[in-house]
Amino acid sequence: MKASKGERIFYGINTVFLILVALICLAPMVYIFAVSLSSSDAVTAGKVVFWPVDFTLSGYEYLVQNQMFWKAMLNSVVRVILGTAVNLTCACLVAYPLSKPNERFKLRTVYAWIFFIPMIINGGLIPTYMVVKDTGLIDSIWSLILPGAVPVFFIMVLLNFFRDIPSELEDAARIDGAGQIRVLVQIFLPLSKPALATLCVYAMLNHWNAWFDGTIYLNTLSKFPLLTYLQTVVVNYNPELLSPAELEQMSKLSSRNLEAAQIFASSLPIILTYPFFQKYFTKGLVLGGVKG
16 A cells, blocks of 8 residues: 555654664764774873774774683673573473463462562562572672573563463374473474574573672682673773783773773674574564563
8 A cells, every 4th residue: 555645754754763763872882983993192182973083903902912801701601601591491491381271280370479579579689699608609600690590571471472372282292192391392482482582682681781790799800701890890990800911001001992992892792693683572572462
């Protein structure tokens, strides 16, 4: 159908608005990239806006030689892989039984409240720290993963996906001798790829962007994930955590230039990964919407 004049005007205004929003979102990254490629004098004088001034690669040269940065990058990659796998596994194992009707799972409502109440009432930072400490997880990568191993939001999304799958498929599989785990793995999970892809992106972003838990639970600099390293060493500059060689090298360069180079480099993995999962977002959120 041919769009009316009013619809064309609406689509035009909508397109212009969305382009402006996209430019506003991109502006900080463009500025950070320009600062990372500008000289120390230009950055200090405030001459840099969205284009490098006195082009230099000194910040990235330091970055290539900074072993702690790449160690932190590796720690973040390991955290993202382990954390995403644990989050999705736990969410699937919890959402599958909770998706069954009360007639098939008698205590379903009780277990559902056990998971949903912490979403409203949180124990707080101190009790969480005490649990992590008493379980011997301090200064371990598992202290960053296990406290949030079962995200209730993920359970709610998968719960609604699983409910939409016809029960006849499960009944047919059970008649053929399939167990519950096989039904989950071979029927429910393949049919829930949009939800799993969406939650995978959320989990990756959550683990990659997290920095506060690392400052609380980790004591060794070499075990810091990337965002914790940047927050502790770069943003809140703490010379006590740096070696004499790193201190000498940083003293010769602009701190803002180095900060910009490291922040931009830390953002690249997520920026490059996001487009591959973007197509699942709309479909995943619509199909997994919470129903009344």
